Amino acid sequence: MRRIKIFDTTLRDGEQSAGVNLNFTEKLEIARQLERLNVDIIEAGFPAASKGDFASVAEIAREIKGSSVTGLARSVLTDIDAAWEALRYGAEPRLHLFIATSPIHRVHKLKQTKEEVVETAVRTVKYAAAKFPVIQWSAEDACRTELDFLAEIVEEVIQAGAKVINIPDTVGYISPQEYGQIFTYLREHVPSISKVELSAHCHDDLGMSIANSLAAVSAGASQVEGTINGIGERAGNAALEEFAVALHIRKDFYEAETRMNLKEISRTSSLVSKLTGMAVPANKAVVGRNAFAHESGIHQDGVLKEKTTYEIISPELVGLQNNSMVLGKHSGRHAFRNRLNEIGLSVPEHEINHLFSVFKELADRKKEMTDDDLAAIILEEKLSKEQQYYRLESIQVQYGTNQVPTATVTLSGCQNEKIQEASTGSGSIEALYNTLEKCMEETASLLDYRIQSVGAGRDALAQVYVKLDFGGMETSGRGLAQDVLEASAKAYLNAVNRVLYMEETKKVAVNG
Numbered sequence: 001m002r003r004i005k006i007f008d009t010t011l012r013d014g015e016q017s018a019g020v021n022l023n024f025t026e027k028l029e030i031a032r033q034l035e036r037l038n039v040d041i042i043e044a045g046f047p048a049a050s051k052g053d054f055a056s057v058a059e060i061a062r063e064i065k066g067s068s069v070t071g072l073a074r075s076v077l078t079d080i081d082a083a084w085e086a087l088r089y090g091a092e093p094r095l096h097l098f099i100a101t102s103p104i105h106r107v108h109k110l111k112q113t114k115e116e117v118v119e120t121a122v123r124t125v126k127y128a129a130a131k132f133p134v135i136q137w138s139a140e141d142a143c144r145t146e147l148d149f150l151a152e153i154v155e156e157v158i159q160a161g162a163k164v165i166n167i168p169d170t171v172g173y174i175s176p177q178e179y180g181q182i183f184t185y186l187r188e189h190v191p192s193i194s195k196v197e198l199s200a201h202c203h204d205d206l207g208m209s210i211a212n213s214l215a216a217v218s219a220g221a222s223q224v225e226g227t228i229n230g231i232g233e234r235a236g237n238a239a240l241e242e243f244a245v246a247l248h249i250r251k252d253f254y255e256a257e258t259r260m261n262l263k264e265i266s267r268t269s270s271l272v273s274k275l276t277g278m279a280v281p282a283n284k285a286v287v288g289r290n291a292f293a294h295e296s297g298i299h300q301d302g303v304l305k306e307k308t309t310y311e312i313i314s315p316e317l318v319g320l321q322n323n324s325m326v327l328g329k330h331s332g333r334h335a336f337r338n339r340l341n342e343i344g345l346s347v348p349e350h351e352i353n354h355l356f357s358v359f360k361e362l363a364d365r366k367k368e369m370t371d372d373d374l375a376a377i378i379l380e381e382k383l384s385k386e387q388q389y390y391r392l393e394s395i396q397v398q399y400g401t402n403q404v405p406t407a408t409v410t411l412s413g414c415q416n417e418k419i420q421e422a423s424t425g426s427g428s429i430e431a432l433y434n435t436l437e438k439c440m441e442e443t444a445s446l447l448d449y450r451i452q453s454v455g456a457g458r459d460a461l462a463q464v465y466v467k468l469d470f471g472g473m474e475t476s477g478r479g480l481a482q483d484v485l486e487a488s489a490k491a492y493l494n495a496v497n498r499v500l501y502m503e504e505t506k507k508v509a510v511n512g
């Protein structure tokens, strides 16, 4: 069996999804879960992009020891320096360096000739090799690059010190057969190819990212890149959970495996979905709510007689368990802490007392506390520790079938000043959001609003996700509360706080 390395870029390419902006704590939480999932490499971000990116990559590199941590850099010396400062204390500092190679990118974006692109690539790989033990080099838009030029530049960067060569299908254009042929061509035409690992990085614009990744494996790739739930630029990246399970179920055919801990898949998927606010479609392979549901009578009958009649993947394989009642108001601190450990939520010892009191307060009002409830309240508490420009003090909403809905809101601003406004709308949420907008200096339009119950029952917690255009910037936020209106107000403020924080640590535009 060959072993295929898993390179996770949920925190870099995945975070580039429209409307997704993860904060420091959320990135760290995802990185810890990726380590439990046993991915080989975590791409933690793009250190030169912003102060915020730099800080989170540095912290992840320092903390994560079970996976190699990498960061992206353009072929620019200052990017490489920033990446080195962020990654140098990691277990195995690894740089992900890229330059565009296709004629479209060379002419319109870089405005460089082939010779200039090769010269820049070689010079920057050599510069980085003096610092980093491992350099992964990517030919951006490799799949639309002339094959002979691709082979030429790959040979040059291997000679300059690259250890991993990534062939990304940046725009999601290639078909499985063609993608395999590129790897075969490189193995036949690049003299030093046996010295490096070959990596596949596929996007899902034509729905072929997993098929392409598997074709690359068949043609000699020993590393596959992707994200959890397939989030990422445009239509997203290859979904790593789908790739790993496909390889596992069809190892008879591919004769390859990963070291991913498949039982952590379900938990990882749900954490990423919660923190990014990107819902997993019910019919999505491996992690969708319906992925293991048998509906037709004939299928149900078959599965009852013998599971394998219609079930090729067992829910247990990906760690899906029945979410049974775990804790209630009589549960003690000890049981609370144990349960947090069991479901993989990392909480520092000095925060346990405070979180336990939050839990108790909620357990008084809500009979049963499930694992999902626990995860939701812990993540919400972590969120409330982030920098907040506006904090919700109180809301009051009046609604009646024959009345004009009216909301009154009190916020505290960043100088602790009180802001109070009231407004109306044609519904409760509109009244509430009109009022919140009056409290701000910018105008905001609501791009998306979703409400979800955490688990079942009339007393379930409400989780609200919003996407806003706030002063011309797209942002998203989430809010949790027992009441839907309070959760809605929190989600709105969370989105606003994130965009204000982002403005403070201005981002530069990046592809890759």
Ligand SMILES: [Zn+2]
Pocket (backbone or CB within 6 Å): 013, 168, 170, 201, 203, 233, 237, 512
């Ligand atoms: Zn990409």
